[in-house]
Amino acid sequence: MSEMLENSAASATRGTSGEGSALRNVMIAAAGVAAVTAVFKPREARAITPALTFSQIPGTGDIKVLNYALALEALEANLYVQALQRLTTGGTNGLGRQIPGLGLSANELDVKYLTEFAKVEAEHRDFLNGALGSASIIGTGTNGILRNAQFDFGLEDPTKNSRQQVLELIYTVEATGTQAYLGAIPSFATKTYLSAAAGIQGTEARHTAVVAIIFNLLGFTPRKDTAPLVGQTTNILGSPNTAGIDGTLSPDEVLAAVSPIIVLPAVE
Amino acid sequence: MGPCYWTMLYEERWEVMNDFDALLRSEVNRRAFLTRMSAAGLGAAAVALLAGCGGGSSTAITPGAPTPTPGTGFFDPTNFPGIPGRNADEVVLNFALTLEILEADLYRQALNLASGRALSAPLDANAPPSGSLGGYSQTVGNGTIAGNLAGPAFLYLVQYAYVEAAHRDFLRTALSSLGAPVATPNALGYTTTLTSGASLSDILGVLLIAEEEGTRAYHGAAPFMNNPALLTTAVAIYSTECRHSAAINYVLGKNIGPAFLSGDKNITGAVGVNPAPFSNNTFEYLRDPVQVLNDVQPFFIKAN
Numbered sequence: 001m002s003e004m005l006e007n008s009a010a011s012a013t014r015g016t017s018g019e020g021s022a023l024r025n026v027m028i029a030a031a032g033v034a035a036v037t038a039v040f041k042p043r044e045a046r047a048i049t050p051a052l053t054f055s056q057i058p059g060t061g062d063i064k065v066l067n068y069a070l071a072l073e074a075l076e077a078n079l080y081v082q083a084l085q086r087l088t089t090g091g092t093n094g095l096g097r098q099i100p101g102l103g104l105s106a107n108e109l110d111v112k113y114l115t116e117f118a119k120v121e122a123e124h125r126d127f128l129n130g131a132l133g134s135a136s137i138i139g140t141g142t143n144g145i146l147r148n149a150q151f152d153f154g155l156e157d158p159t160k161n162s163r164q165q166v167l168e169l170i171y172t173v174e175a176t177g178t179q180a181y182l183g184a185i186p187s188f189a190t191k192t193y194l195s196a197a198a199g200i201q202g203t204e205a206r207h208t209a210v211v212a213i214i215f216n217l218l219g220f221t222p223r224k225d226t227a228p229l230v231g232q233t234t235n236i237l238g239s240p241n242t243a244g245i246d247g248t249l250s251p252d253e254v255l256a257a258v259s260p261i262i263v264l265p266a267v268e
Numbered sequence: 269m270g271p272c273y274w275t276m277l278y279e280e281r282w283e284v285m286n287d288f289d290a291l292l293r294s295e296v297n298r299r300a301f302l303t304r305m306s307a308a309g310l311g312a313a314a315v316a317l318l319a320g321c322g323g324g325s326s327t328a329i330t331p332g333a334p335t336p337t338p339g340t341g342f343f344d345p346t347n348f349p350g351i352p353g354r355n356a357d358e359v360v361l362n363f364a365l366t367l368e369i370l371e372a373d374l375y376r377q378a379l380n381l382a383s384g385r386a387l388s389a390p391l392d393a394n395a396p397p398s399g400s401l402g403g404y405s406q407t408v409g410n411g412t413i414a415g416n417l418a419g420p421a422f423l424y425l426v427q428y429a430y431v432e433a434a435h436r437d438f439l440r441t442a443l444s445s446l447g448a449p450v451a452t453p454n455a456l457g458y459t460t461t462l463t464s465g466a467s468l469s470d471i472l473g474v475l476l477i478a479e480e481e482g483t484r485a486y487h488g489a490a491p492f493m494n495n496p497a498l499l500t501t502a503v504a505i506y507s508t509e510c511r512h513s514a515a516i517n518y519v520l521g522k523n524i525g526p527a528f529l530s531g532d533k534n535i536t537g538a539v540g541v542n543p544a545p546f547s548n549n550t551f552e553y554l555r556d557p558v559q560v561l562n563d564v565q566p567f568f569i570k571a572n
Contacts, residue, residue, distance in 0.1 A: 113524075116549065123550045182504050186496035198487055198503050199535040199551035203526060205507035206514035210524050213420060213515060223399055227511035230395035230430040243438035244431030246504040246511075 047152060051259035054187070054251035058143035059135055061189030067137035068187075068251055069197065070128040071146055072180055074138055075258060077125045078151040079173055080118030083166050086155045087111050094150040095263060100158050109214045110167060117174075117207050124200050131193070150263045164220045171211045171224060176254060177204040183248040205246065347492070348557050352449035357498045360489045361443055362451040363557055364502060367485055368436040369451070370567055371478050373458045375429035378471045381462060382408050382425060395430035402426065411467025413519055421468055421519035425475070428512050435505055442501075456569035469520060476516045480525070481563055482509040484532065487554035510552065526552040531559065 057068045082099060085091035088111060090101030104111050134141040138149070153169065155161050161169075181201035188194060205227075212224035225232075228241045241247060351366060353359030380389050384407035396402030404426050410418040443450045460474050486506030493499040514524045528534075528541045532553035536543060542551050555563070 119547065120550050123546050127546065127550070178507055182500055182507070185500045185503060188496075191491050194491055194499075195487065195537075195554065196535045196551065198490055198506065199526075199554075201503065202483060202487065202507050202510035202552035203549065205510040206524055206526065209511040209514040210518055213518050216420065217416065225398055225427075226424065226515040227428070227431065227508050229398055229427055230434045231397060243434040244508060245435070245438065245501070246507045248500065248504065 048259040048262045051256040065187050073125040077121040082155045097156040099156045148265050152263045167215050174208040179249040180254045183250045357495045358448040365439040365451045372432040372436045375432045379429045409467045411469030413469045417519040454568045458567045479513040484555040485560040
């Protein structure tokens with residue numbers, strides 16, 4: 001989540017940005033819940049704090065894993081909506097904040113692909129929500145702890161959301177999604193949903209690769225890799241990379257990073 | 269991540285498994301673990317495997333639905349014909365290794381072809397750093413690849429050639445560490461339809477077939493696995509194949525995928541595109557291992 005952290009933290013922490021950033025180093029060194037939580041500064045009083053833990057995700061066994069995945073897909077789907085508002089004509093997010101638009105046309109590479117990916121992420125969300133039915137974390141049942149949740153990416157602030165920064169945010173969230181599914185696999189109680197989960201996870205990996213390509217084509221630096229490479233000691237989000245294989249993030253690591261983005265109504 | 273999960277390869281050593289969480293948090297316990305691994309003749313591997321371990325769970329995945337078909341057992345030759353292994357996880361890893369050996373060799377040949385080297389040349393010793401081509405330079409035409417994408421296209425060819433070789437070596441090392449039988453390369457090697465006049469788009473078009481087949485192979489074989497750590501590692505390799513596929517599709521001007529190909533299964537196990545209302549690119553597709561092994565046969569050089 002390092003770029004996401006950078007986006008939402010004070011600009012002073014950005015420093016030289018990219019691979020040398022302090023936040024990234026924190027992720028690399030610790031990759032721990034405490035470290036992530038400590039550097040993340042929620043700017044919304046109603047954001048979830050302290051961070052959710054996997055033990056608090058409703059349900060048991062497969063239901064719990066699917067609800068965890070659904071929380072992330074709901075976040076991702078909403079990120080695309082807001083990111084596209086920022087890149088194009090602007091709009092109002094679910095928190096009622098005005099996001100000023102950068103005025104990019106639908107033909108621009110990033111707008112074109114983000115529009116496609118937005119649809120995919122919404123379908124992932126809807127698929128999981130449908131599979132969970134009354135057990136859904138965003139549903140109206142007793143499991144629905146996030147049913148009225150909104151997502152605060154801070155995209156209303158034009159000083160922190162250049163085109164490059166928006167793409168960095170997308171890249172980081174997609175890369176996080178890829179690793180989050182991997183970290184959640186051991187929590188499945190059965191293999192019933194394994195194929196579906198892997199089927200989603202692979203698409204997040206594809207999205208990450210394509211966002212990297214577009215980021216590089218637009219001339220932004222430091223350039224991003226499409227995949228974990230050989231000879232790198234760490235992969236995209238700082239977890240160990242020994243053989244060009246995707247890393248994992250545990251559910252608690254992921255929830256610690258995303259909880260400050262998740263905003264619940266003041267009165268349930 | 270990978271290394272961490274490979275510690276759990278030693279499934280039969282439950283005392284080690286039970287200490288897993290503790291050893292992650294304690295230098296003393298890490299040393300004790302390494303001592304025990306060393307005593308078991310697994311020292312070097314264990315050191316490598318332990319590097320950078322994060323949290324982990326040894327929660328068992330109960331074998332359950334969907335039971336892959338056809339066949340009911342992991343040793344059923346209709347599922348993994350000719351693939352060695354003493355249990356389901358080893359068979360799947362050897363299935364993966366069989367494909368990674370193929371992919372790595374196809375990439376090696378392809379990179380040689382695209383850079384004017386002898387087809388038999390090995391990869392240069394060290395993988396170039398991010399963004400660098402190392403000692404390689406493109407000597408073939410771009411073909412149908414757009415001018416601004418030829419640079420990235422050749423870069424990915426170089427990068428992924430090393431990644432696929434690393435996947436192969438990683439699986440070999442893991443299987444050896446387990447004391448498992450290890451799949452061997454095809455005795456007569458591998459071939460493609462590419463000729464010396466091939467363009468960069470021709471070359472990447474062939475590699476794309478292997479990459480997309482690889483995504484479907486891992487996806488289809490994963491449900492056969494039982495050890496959650498090994499399963500996670502297999503899926504982690506799978507998602508890198510998805511990345512490679514997306515990038516190659518992109519530079520070739522194709523749908524970045526996952527795009528339905530004739531013969532694919534969807535996540536419900538049905539043969540065909542994703543169920544309505546979901547669109548083509550929403551879920552990765554899969555193929556049964558036996559189908560994959562059949563699909564890749566044209567790359568295997570056979571005795572006449």
